[in-house]
Amino acid sequence: MQPEEIAARLQEFEDICRQKGLPVTTQRRVILEAILQRDDHPTADQIYEAVQDRIPQLSRTTVYRTMETLLELGVIRRVHLTGATGRFDGKIRRHHHLVCMHCNKIIDIDDESLDQLPLPKRKLQGFEVDDFSVQFAGTCPDCQKKRK
């Protein structure tokens, strides 16, 4: 990400915090900056390490907690919208998923028109692509009710 874009995103973050009355702490700013500076989808632990040279006494706990905060603010995203644990699927033919961003429920979608999406190129950035799947992010009926 470009330096200007990072600066803009940090600014946006501070604005949101002020607006919501959340303290803008050094830790939060440094952690967010560390995420914005990389594009390799780091884990909380990788962020912790990346931040060590700037604030050596910053704790893992804070990284984990800050991640949650940043997610709630919508400033970052979880890449794979599941919780922490690995999930398996007995369906091996192409299909797609509807994921609830609030409770992480996953529902299958079978939709032929989605399946037709052409594999763009045989090779994409050097990858050999075998298959694809579309993930829709949203709010499930149960969580819609709870929100009210």
Added chain:
Amino acid sequence: MQPEEIAARLQEFEDICRQKGLPVTTQRRVILEAILQRDDHPTADQIYEAVQDRIPQLSRTTVYRTMETLLELGVIRRVHLTGATGRFDGKIRRHHHLVCMHCNKIIDIDDESLDQLPLPKRKLQGFEVDDFSVQFAGTCPDCQKKRK
């Protein structure tokens, strides 16, 4: 999944095992059957629990190991092709991912034509859909080399 389809899949599994010289054990069959019977993308632990009433002495260890075996055989899939830990992303605008099935590396794809895919309906199975992302599964350049 329909009972006939489950039976067919179990049969297919046994064929693959025989072909590869892998023992067809009761545990493997029961675990696979448990996965096929549900469509809620269970974790290894949920499978462990589901299987308790059929083989109470079956251990968690076996479930974890069997999952890996079934994945290698291509009989089941990992839903979100990452490893176990949660990953984060500083990019919040729509973009897509290329995931290596072997090392779980994740690379971003920015492709406007993919972004244009229309959100099928405002509501999909009662979900309020906010966004989507396409995941391509394949083999990254590094892992292609290693294979040879």
Added chain:
DNA sequence: CTCCGTGCAAAAGGTTTGCACTGGT
């Protein structure tokens, strides 16, 4: 009969929680 798969127990990670203290508002 041989070897791989399994079970148990223990280790290794990764993530969360409780409590006292610090720092932003």
Added chain:
DNA sequence: ACCAGTGCAAACCTTTTGCACGGAG
């Protein structure tokens, strides 16, 4: 000054590993 945020340590949960035994080929 007040209260949310932080750090530390310990708890917790999930996953992996080492070793001896048992069952499938």
